[in-house]
Amino acid sequence: MRFTSEDRLDETVLERTFTLGPADTSGPADPSEVPGASGIPGILWTPTSDAAPATPAPLILLGHPPLGLRAMYPRLAARARSAVADGFAAATIELPGAGDRPPLPGAEQARAELRRAMRAGERVDDETVDALVLPLVDAAVPEWRAALDALLALPGIGGPVGYSGGVISVGVRLAAVEPRVRAAVLFAGSLVPRTILEEARTVTVPLHVLLQWDDEGNDRQASLDLFDAFGSHEKTLHANMGGHTGVPEHAGDTAARFFTRHLK
Amino acid sequence: MRFTSEDRLDETVLERTFTLGPADTSGPADPSEVPGASGIPGILWTPTSDAAPATPAPLILLGHPPLGLRAMYPRLAARARSAVADGFAAATIELPGAGDRPPLPGAEQARAELRRAMRAGERVDDETVDALVLPLVDAAVPEWRAALDALLALPGIGGPVGYSGGVISVGVRLAAVEPRVRAAVLFAGSLVPRTILEEARTVTVPLHVLLQWDDEGNDRQASLDLFDAFGSHEKTLHANMGGHTGVPEHAGDTAARFFTRHLK
Numbered sequence: 436m437r438f439t440s441e442d443r444l445d446e447t448v449l450e451r452t453f454t455l456g457p458a459d460t461s462g463p464a465d466p467s468e469v470p471g472a473s474g475i476p477g478i479l480w481t482p483t484s485d486a487a488p489a490t491p492a493p494l495i496l497l498g499h500p501p502l503g504l505r506a507m508y509p510r511l512a513a514r515a516r517s518a519v520a521d522g523f524a525a526a527t528i529e530l531p532g533a534g535d536r537p538p539l540p541g542a543e544q545a546r547a548e549l550r551r552a553m554r555a556g557e558r559v560d561d562e563t564v565d566a567l568v569l570p571l572v573d574a575a576v577p578e579w580r581a582a583l584d585a586l587l588a589l590p591g592i593g594g595p596v597g598y599s600g601g602v603i604s605v606g607v608r609l610a611a612v613e614p615r616v617r618a619a620v621l622f623a624g625s626l627v628p629r630t631i632l633e634e635a636r637t638v639t640v641p642l643h644v645l646l647q648w649d650d651e652g653n654d655r656q657a658s659l660d661l662f663d664a665f666g667s668h669e670k671t672l673h674a675n676m677g678g679h680t681g682v683p684e685h686a687g688d689t690a691a692r693f694f695t696r697h698l699k
Numbered sequence: 700m701r702f703t704s705e706d707r708l709d710e711t712v713l714e715r716t717f718t719l720g721p722a723d724t725s726g727p728a729d730p731s732e733v734p735g736a737s738g739i740p741g742i743l744w745t746p747t748s749d750a751a752p753a754t755p756a757p758l759i760l761l762g763h764p765p766l767g768l769r770a771m772y773p774r775l776a777a778r779a780r781s782a783v784a785d786g787f788a789a790a791t792i793e794l795p796g797a798g799d800r801p802p803l804p805g806a807e808q809a810r811a812e813l814r815r816a817m818r819a820g821e822r823v824d825d826e827t828v829d830a831l832v833l834p835l836v837d838a839a840v841p842e843w844r845a846a847l848d849a850l851l852a853l854p855g856i857g858g859p860v861g862y863s864g865g866v867i868s869v870g871v872r873l874a875a876v877e878p879r880v881r882a883a884v885l886f887a888g889s890l891v892p893r894t895i896l897e898e899a900r901t902v903t904v905p906l907h908v909l910l911q912w913d914d915e916g917n918d919r920q921a922s923l924d925l926f927d928a929f930g931s932h933e934k935t936l937h938a939n940m941g942g943h944t945g946v947p948e949h950a951g952d953t954a955a956r957f958f959t960r961h962l963k
Contacts, residue, residue, distance in 0.1 A: 663912075673936070692952075
């Protein structure tokens with residue numbers, strides 16, 4: 436992990452960009468390197484030294500859709516500021532196939548089929564969902580885990596770790612396989628492969644699931660089925676009116692309190 | 700409305716019991732009297748004079764199941780203390796047919812049929828639901844409105860009004876017909892008459908709906924259908940794990956913040 440820039444957003448928040456993995460092959464081996472991957476860009480937000488607490492801050496991983504970190508930056512930075520204000524560190528990395536990273540094999544074809552089915556008002560078939568989502572999950576989850584290795588080795592950052600938002604299937608797999616993730620806020624979505632629905636049954640950490648009741652891109656019943664499938668003893672579904680991007684401000688506040696309850 | 704007792708619960712909360720309506724026929728006419736009804740017992744919680752704010756407190760009506768105020772008192776008093784701590788006045792009245800009030804006609808027979816159907820694992824038929832719920836709603840809602848007339852005439856209590864919990868059908872009707880109710884926290888239930896489901900479409904105030912995901916007494920899909928039916932532009936569903944009485948503490952906190960957002 437190499438820091439590539441450092442910037443104070445204000446008196447309290449330090450933003451550092453970093454690259455994870457083997458972009459630089461000349462130096463000594465970096466234990467956070469992901470074999471075979473090119474460098475993965477990421478961003479870390481922490482309290483500035485003036486505002487840093489005496490004990491290491493718990494970390495929230497900020498998930499996002501595969502639209503590229505640059506496009507997602509304003510929303511990610513807003514979530515990060517809010518997390519740091521609540522006493523957390525926050526970090527995110529670019530998803531495989533997004534931003535400047537090489538496209539995932541088969542993704543373009545699956546996306547074309549998705550667009551065709553949605554335009555035609557047809558149900559997206561299971562094979563297309565699998566082709567669209569599984570390669571992303573398979574590639575992304577080891578990268579987020581490698582990012583965790585690197586981030587938790589930094590001074591000032593400690594466990595436990597929360598995961599928040601982004602591609603629901605990435606969140607499900609990560610919560611299922613990564614024991615350092617101790618609580619997750621997930622945005623219910625319906626393009627969930629059947630195998631991920633099975634993995635959801637093995638998730639046991641506390642979950643806070645957000646559902647937009649009139650989400651034009653999601654099938655409500657599929658989202659409810661996914662919520663039902665989670666094996667967690669403590670899980671809460673918060674459904675709000677409106678479409679995909681209409682999550683009300685108070686829903687964000689409630690999600691923040693969920694993390695504070697479980698990670699602090 | 701006549702106060703029948705007055706008690707300080709602590710330094711900050713004053714609890715007064717009252718009777719609404721014509722138990723005493725000798726004195727001058729009381730405008731809050733409910734024609735034909737015998738006296739309705741109720742409880743009002745307000746800040747003590749030491750703790751009273753300069754402006755009238757908004758009022759939260761505390762709904763409850765028809766098990767009698769005496770049996771419900773510990774939970775009602777806890778909710779009231781919390782409401783007063785948040786800057787509200789809180790009040791409740793006995794439901795028709797509950798406590799020491801005369802039974803509602805047909806209620807015993809409908810309850811027997813409900814018990815029989817539930818024991819047999821049968822779906823409770825629409826006629827039984829109507830017979831069980833509609834007479835209660837028809838009798839209760841005018842009484843809550845008369846209570847509002849009397850309570851809002853007291854010094855120190857002002858609008859807007861919130862309604863919280865209790866029999867879902869009473870809450871739906873009250874939110875639909877009473878313009879002084881400006882926000883409601885409702886506990887989703889499935890024994891909802893078809894006519895109440897239709898009335899739900901006419902509700903437009905902000906709603907915060909709690910659903911216990913594994914509620915042994917409720918049909919989950921019927922609860923989701925009711926949530927979907929509400930006409931309110933702002934409505935939020937909070938589903939938590941566990942049975943009927945297992946609402947977690949954080950769900951109560953979130954409901955309290957909903958009232959603070961909408962009534963203050």
